[in-house]
Amino acid sequence: MPDKSDTPEQGRPVEQGRPAAQAQATEQGQPRRRQARGERRIVQLLEAAASVFCTTGYTAASTNAIAREAGVSPGTLYQFFPNKEAIAIELGDRLMHEMRETYGAALAPVDPTTPLEDAVGAAVDRFIAFNCDHPVFFALMHGPDIPGRITEEHDALHATLLARIEDLLSSFLPDVAPADLSRTAHMCLGLYKAGLELVLGHEDAERAAYVQELKNALIRYLAPLVGDRLGRPATPAP
Amino acid sequence: MPDKSDTPEQGRPVEQGRPAAQAQATEQGQPRRRQARGERRIVQLLEAAASVFCTTGYTAASTNAIAREAGVSPGTLYQFFPNKEAIAIELGDRLMHEMRETYGAALAPVDPTTPLEDAVGAAVDRFIAFNCDHPVFFALMHGPDIPGRITEEHDALHATLLARIEDLLSSFLPDVAPADLSRTAHMCLGLYKAGLELVLGHEDAERAAYVQELKNALIRYLAPLVGDRLGRPATPAP
DNA sequence: GAGAAACGCGAGCGATGTCTCGTGTTTGTC
DNA sequence: GACAAACACGAGACATCGCTCGCGTTTCTC
The missing domain is CATH 1.10.10.60 (Homeodomain-like)
Incomplete structure (x- = not known):
């Protein structure tokens, strides 16, 4: 020194x-x-x-x-911290680091025999748990008022997430055009975000019910695309 | 002060x-x-x-x-305008007024014979058109940084919309517990918002494709609940 | 224990943003 | 045309926020 x-x-x-x-x-x-x-x-x-x-x-x-x-x-x-932005950046970095572990474990293992329902259910559960533990994440990633550098990080995470989702989807949808696959991935992420907002807005039993609804929405959205690989036939819920 | x-x-x-x-x-x-x-x-x-x-x-x-x-x-x-907030309020009011006409025509007529697909398709088309014509609406209604009074208006619109959706849904789902119906309506609105964001983020052909995906997501989410009234059976697209 | 660096404080600087005020111009009414 | 009210202006009062500066305190190291 x-x-x-x-x-x-x-x-x-x-x-x-x-x-x-x-x-x-x-x-x-x-x-x-x-x-x-x-x-x-x-x-x-x-x-x-x-x-x-x-x-x-x-x-x-x-x-x-x-x-x-x-x-x-x-x-x-x-x-x-040199400035206000750096605080958010650092916060985002640490969150992202923890997130990577979470979704690495949530999306990475694509056992080719897992039925769609289980794959979606497991992924959703992990992500929801993470977001409930760290409500800031949602706040930082959803603000339309976030300055430049943070948006980059946001985009980076976004892109990584989308890539993972596409990976996961491609194992279920072997022969789909890349553009359609990307669109489907975007939709999945969008649906998840919408569900997340509702989940975070409620508690306890209602929250659990919304988690289930989110899973339903995702599964039903994807079910017609996968054909087989449904585990059990996607019969209407009892 | x-x-x-x-x-x-x-x-x-x-x-x-x-x-x-x-x-x-x-x-x-x-x-x-x-x-x-x-x-x-x-x-x-x-x-x-x-x-x-x-x-x-x-x-x-x-x-x-x-x-x-x-x-x-x-x-x-x-x-x-007495202050900045009043500008947004008044803007929201006028938008809301126009919106009421739009969704009044979009959601109100519940012809008991219309198939689910058509009802959802028509409603989505109108709302998307409105939001594309008035991008401010999305900006004002989505900002996490909006001060007090506007949020009230937002909530009012939100509640009105939800009530209408519940109305519409109840004609498709005659015997569902009110709590479940409300949750389903919330999900529909959430899914719509998610789709809207994606739609607004793209143009032309991609935009149209996302509109279609949004309709798909909504219809598939609701299809298992309605039983009959499907118009045509919601067969998976090839 | 002594010196240096990290830590901690809080008044305040400069920039920016909301909103006011005094004044001048246009419009409607008689 | 005369008068009042509505309209228009733009400098600046007033507040807030990000951030800094000088100086005092704690901790580390030798």
Whole structure:
């Protein structure tokens, strides 16, 4: 850790003003050496940000409010994040990381013998569970007011998800034109989002009922396409 | 606490077809007597607001930008609307009014012999057409950042729509528990919104294809519930 | 224990946005 | 034509928000 006298601008772009801590290692000269206390503050701030984003949305959320929610001063917040956007980015990154594990386990294994109902049911259950555990995710991914960089991440996740869904679908629909397959995948994701909104808007028994309805909608939408591979014939529910 | 005139609600006579866009009365007494010029300015400002809301969303839209888009000064804008929210409210009102005619014609007539496919197809076509003609509607109704009063209007429309859908559904599903019927209606509206987003995101042929997919999703979701009344059997497409 | 760096604070700067005010112009009515 | 009310303007008052600065405190390291 080279300390070049007391002038902090020595190793940094002058325009940058303050060091602007990076949580993870990026290129950019020397990242800041965080202490345990700092790491704790970061997750604390991230949790506060999640809470505020959830209730007010991204644009309406003020950094002062986030700092207050976290019980620190505005200045402290900016020791760990260069700007407001970076907070959302970092939050999105961590969420995305956790998400990858979730949907990796949810969509990846395409056992060629699993019936459609089970595959859809399992995937939906996992995604719903994740979104219920992390309501911020929905808030961040649904806001039409999100600035540039976050949208990129959103698009990246979106694309990854769609690719996975297409993969999964293609195992059920071997001979469908790519364009149709892509459209079907988009529809599935859209239907899921619609169902998710309803699920998040209710609780307990109603929530469970909506989860079931969402599965029904997806299965019935896909059933006519798959032909066989239905597990059991998609008879109308009793 | 600026602005004393933002108060609960200024007595709004709601005359017949009059959209009622009166601005501030000096003291909550009687509305202002508008001239033809003023009425013209109002629709001009509303159109400008629609355009700005569409491209930037509600919160990010500045009143100055709306005034500039309309080619008038900020002061002029405030001659006709007490505040920014009122612009969105009035815009929502007029949209809603037009919407009522559209979906009144789209959902009201429940000919007991129409097959499910046709009923859904017709309703979807009308709604999609309306939303394509008025993209603001989607923007205003979907923003997570919309302040209080607008949400009320949104909820009102939502409730009205749901009631209509339930009506329509109940003619197809005579003996279903009310709770289940309501849930099904919510799902239908949710599925429609999801499809709408995809439809608005594409053009021409792709857009038409998504419209068809939306109809498919709705019909297939509902088909197992109706039993007969299918018009033609919902055979899977090849 | 001493020095450096990370951490923490909170007043406040600059930019931006909503809305007002004083004034001048147009329109409707007599 | 005269008068009032509606219309129009645009500078700026007032608030808010993102973010910074200077300085004090805690923690790490030797």
